[in-house]
Amino acid sequence: MQRLREKIYRWIFTILAFASLIFLVGIILFLFKESLPLFRYVPVGDFLLGTAWYPTHEEAEFGILPLIVASLWVTLGALVICVPLGVGSALYIHELASARQRAFLKPLIEILASIPSVVYGFFGMVIAAPFLQQLLKLPTGLCAFTASVMLGIMAVPTVTSIAEDALSCVPNSFREASLAVGANRWQTLTQVVLPAAGSGISTAIILGMSRAIGETMTVLMVAGGAAVMPRSFFDPVRPMTSTIAAEMGEAAVGSLHYNALFSIGLILFLITLIFNILAEIISRRFRLKLGLGR
Amino acid sequence: MSNNTTKKFINDHSTEQAKKEAILRKPQVVSQNQSVSVKTKIRVENLNFFYGNVKALNNINLGVAENSVTAIIGPSGCGKSTFIRVLNRMNELVPHTRVEGKVFLDGHNIFDPCCDVVEIRRKVGMVFQKPNPFAKSIYENIAYGLRVNGLKDPNVIEEKVIQSLEKAALLSEVKDRLHDSALRLSGGQQQRLCIARCLAVEPSVILFDEPCASLDPISTAKIEELILDLKKQYTIVIVTHNMQQAARVSDVTGFFLMGELIEFGPTEKIFTAPSDKRTEAYITGRFG
Ligand SMILES: Nc1ncnc2c1ncn2[C@@H]1O[C@H](COP(=O)(O)OP(=O)(O)OP(=O)(O)O)[C@@H](O)[C@H]1O
């Protein structure tokens, strides 16, 4: 009886553990199945490198380069904001803050992570964009720059919490060794702790990037939505995610447009997959370097 | 030998109060000839240390003479590490700790608010129980300490790196791979690298916290030899679990038990005729 019970529990947990794997495989298969038909009509090169995205024209064109560039563009901008903010807060919270400040700051940053992305989008649309438009005399405030700012802020909690993990992996003995030779706190931080945590912090940055590139709602609301190659940070852009979200409703199931949107999803998936694999490789190497195994 | 060590142990009784205390606590030492003046490097007065509410050190008083080796012995958990980590203010990095009392280094109280803690740690070097080289190259491990102390000239830095490695008896083993990661060295080599790193910045006191705990007998012998050699230039305080080691390298020995300094005096006396039963019991291996 007891044995049977144990067996059942075992099975239940095994199934639960494999469920997410099954979902993952299912989604990937589905992505491929729905996107591959496109490439019977549109060569992969034209799809990836074409600069014209006219999916609903008579002579439809499916070049997604502007969309890829837009995604990378806003992600790059987001990085410029979330890296200093995220890594800086991690350093402050982990290395400099007093216990009381830490107890206050950590939850605060976690709250930032719990704000729904539509709220960020709304805020960007109603407050940030008009402000920017006036300030810089732009034709529209809904542009790559605004999207970058919003995405950057959204990615801060991700970067902070992973960078903090990296810092807590740096053994205290490193800090003690540094202080013991007469280094001050700042020297210890920048020359011993940061280099030791370096690859862990790069992991944080990469994961922050994949968070930014995959974000949909906010960019849909504030990026402006023009599917043309951006020439500056103040041009309206249309990243991959918002293209899918905006057009999926109007694309007839089974049409080339429909397949093309799935292909965009596939590309996006591959990009974030690469980011995550990179992050994993780097963080593994980092643990090895500090002799932490795992 | 005995005479020599006791001379070293004599303190410059800076105040009448301290003198009285010293007389009360260790008559056997003060009764020695006081005309020989040996400079007191470190003087600890009424030192208490707390982890939260737990008192880890209880009213410690002692003096360490310049250019002497002082061994700290006692059973595990008696407060040896806590004690020496107070001497370079390393323990204040541990959250929720508190220290009471005074520690004079060259006559200045290190807990004085106007005292610069970085300056103290520069003067009081430390070699930790577990070797803790940085995740940098062998060369950089030593150069780092020199650079943070304001040295810029790469030639001078290189010279000092080589000198310190030489002093720490490590140079011959690593001279062909100075730019390899220090983490690839063996435990004993890492510990000697840490000693070299400590020597490079030229402190005047070196604190060793069980430096040989993770080492084989050969490395241990090398480090002991080194300590005896270092004594000429530095004041040394060494924590050790190894009675023979304490007897071999130290001039003065202090026996700690449950946060208290039970006995403190010339090593020879402590090991041949301890005045406290508990010291005798510990040294002869009947407890601890
Ligand atoms: N970070 C800490 N927080 C709380 N208590 C501590 C801490 N470090 C040490 N203690 C306590 O203080 C007492 C003295 O510890 P300490 O490390 O000084 O002992 P020790 O004599 O060095 O022992 P060992 O020979 O095992 O290294 C012990 O009871 C220990 O539990």
Ligand SMILES: [Mg+2]
């Ligand atoms: Mg200890």
